[in-house]
Amino acid sequence: DQQVKQNSPSLSVQEGRISILNCDYTNSMFDYFLWYKKYPAEGPTFLISISSIKDKNEDGRFTVFLNKSAKHLSLHIVPSQPGDSAVYFCAASARNTGFQKLVFGTGTRLLVSP
Amino acid sequence: NAGVMQNPRHLVRRRGQEARLRCSPMKGHSHVYWYRQLPEEGLKFMVYLQKENIIDESGMPKERFSAEFPKEGPSILRIQQVVRGDSAAYFCASRRDGLRSSYNEQFFGPGTRLTVL
Numbered sequence: 001d002q003q004v005k006q007n008s009p010s011l012s013v014q015e016g017r018i019s020i021l022n023c024d025y026t027n028s029m030f031d032y033f034l035w036y037k038k039y040p041a042e043g044p045t046f047l048i049s050i051s052s053i054k055d056k057n058e059d060g061r062f063t064v065f066l067n068k069s070a071k072h073l074s075l076h077i078v079p080s081q082p083g084d085s086a087v088y089f090c091a092a093s094a095r096n097t098g099f100q101k102l103v104f105g106t107g108t109r110l111l112v113s114p
Numbered sequence: 115n116a117g118v119m120q121n122p123r124h125l126v127r128r129r130g131q132e133a134r135l136r137c138s139p140m141k142g143h144s145h146v147y148w149y150r151q152l153p154e155e156g157l158k159f160m161v162y163l164q165k166e167n168i169i170d171e172s173g174m175p176k177e178r179f180s181a182e183f184p185k186e187g188p189s190i191l192r193i194q195q196v197v198r199g200d201s202a203a204y205f206c207a208s209r210r211d212g213l214r215s216s217y218n219e220q221f222f223g224p225g226t227r228l229t230v231l
Contacts, residue, residue: 043222
């Protein structure tokens with residue numbers, strides 16, 4: 001039962017344009033969401049997070065949007081750079097588990113071409 | 115300020131042997147998590163530990179797998195009698211103490227890639 005879904009396995013974008021990565025979830029108890037970036041042979045690197053009390057959080061080139069009614073969140077990267085090429089994972093956690101464990105999506109591989 | 119450290123980075127075992135994976139959390143972090151990533155899949159939660167205690171092991175296979183986080187030293191994930199299906203990348207993460215939701219941000223180590231021949 002995949003509670004966090006990233007339906008696009010890959011995305012190709014040109015340098016300077018916007019990258020939009022999407023994530024859907026099914027568990028209504030999730031109320032904290034995170035995005036991680038992962039390069040091959042490395043561990044995931046935390047990028048940005050959002051609590052369910054907000055609908056937007058911004059950090060530099062990265063913005064995460066949360067639509068609770070649709071159980072959907074997205075990560076926007078503007079402008080995209082070749083160094084952003086990596087696999088991006090969406091993750092969720094729930095207050096009723098003390099926010100303890102993260103449930104990950106299967107990832108979206110982003111390729112930013114010069 | 116060192117990040118989460120894991121060793122070894124690569125581990126090769128034959129079927130039936132034991133695998134021991136080590137994780138040292140970030141300084142000041144007393145919460146440790148282990149996740150497993152199979153090829154082409156996302157990370158799957160295995161176990162959550164605080165110093166000397168297992169808090170949640172709901173993602174851990176019932177047999178052959180165990181984890182500990184002693185008062186002194188790193189956290190250890192132990193896999194006994196490994197089988198080919200145990201081949202995966204095993205990631206450790208840590209987070210700081212506290213109840214604020216933002217403290218749920220977990221910081222990952224580089225992983226141990228286990229290959230079972």
